[in-house]
Amino acid sequence: MNPKEMPRLPLVLIAAMFVAGAIAYPHLPARIPTHWNAAGRIDAWAERSFASVFSEPLLALGMYVLFMVMPYFDPRRRNVLRSKQVYFLVLELVTGLLAAIFAGTVLAAFDPTFRMDRLVLVGTGVMFVVLGNHLGRVKPNWTMGVRYSWTLSDEVVWVKTNRLGGRLFAAGGLLTIACAFVPPPANVVIMLGWVLGILPVTYVYSMRLYKQRHPEEMAPPEADGSQATGED
Template sequence: MRKYVFSFLFIALSFVISLIALPYMPDQMAMHWNINGEADQFWNKSYAVFFGPLLMIVMLSLFVLLPKVDPKKENYKKFSGSYNIFVNMFIVFFFLLHIVTIGYNLGLDLDISLVVIIAVGLFFIILGNYMPRIKHNYFMGIRTPWTLANEKTWTKTHQLGGKMFVLAGVCMMLISFLPGLYKFIGLLIIIIFTLLISTISSYIYFNRYK
């Protein structure tokens, strides 16, 4: 578990921040925002303020469990460094979302949609750089019937997928400054295009290497 010390520290810090912020939170905390960045769902502060840290604990537990139950568990040893970086990066991502949520409910003037899309774009860029290192498995990466059926297809698809994710991340960061509706449409187009290219390429590679 020492490889996840970084994640544990951020989870512990998120709990400390929640405890400190709790007395200053409104009774009903904003927890969801529409495409225009306007809060449209509110939760009681007694559990809303701890939702982020608890979610991080659940996610980290899943990430620790997955390599133990995956039929391709031996392959995780081949990209353990990249996997650990991904896990820690994922926890940091949710930590940042938690901080932004706390800040918004403290009254800071934050454009939530701008912050979230920039964070997601940065997440895609980092993930794209590590994606070619991900070895054949059933839980992480571009999982289509064709990548799961053929390791060569998996490798070629993730080499292309890595570039696609980096490009998608850059595009997300660029559209984050657009008005709400255009930002939402742009995000959908980027995600759908990335998924389509990744899926179609895996089918093409499968037929080439089968």
């Protein structure tokens, strides 16, 4: 991917995270929260350090570089470039979620009662809703989209499966947002349930659609004459 074509918004968010972290660093307590359980309670802490405070900005920067180089390894790189608006949108959504998590982590360092679980669920849900509404625009490739052998072998199967996957992602995103206000552990169970449910639904749908379009490939091989007559 040409660096000049890469979106600027993720870089702005990454820079803002580093600046905000530098400003907040001297005022942070000696220990900061690093993990929350399903109930939204802090269950892991770390000593204040560059690595613990700037983990999200560093991860976001690494994601930006990864998104820049991933298309070079895709056999269908041309289709990734044809879908670059959605590709860039994914990068912006992921960076935005990491920025929100970073802000929540800093707030929780000063106020351990901050509901980090709700922030993560709402942010993840919004990401799924937006992504789901654009998934159907992605061209066949090995980098993003609903990628099965069936979808990668037939463009019509790819388009229809990704449209279905997009609708399921959008609906699941709304459900994830609602889960932010459902008590644990039901919220996590519901969210994981629909995420895991999408896989078999889209897989079976794409397989059946491919079989309908290519019945000749699914027919059993015909036995040769010698096997049919019992001859040597």
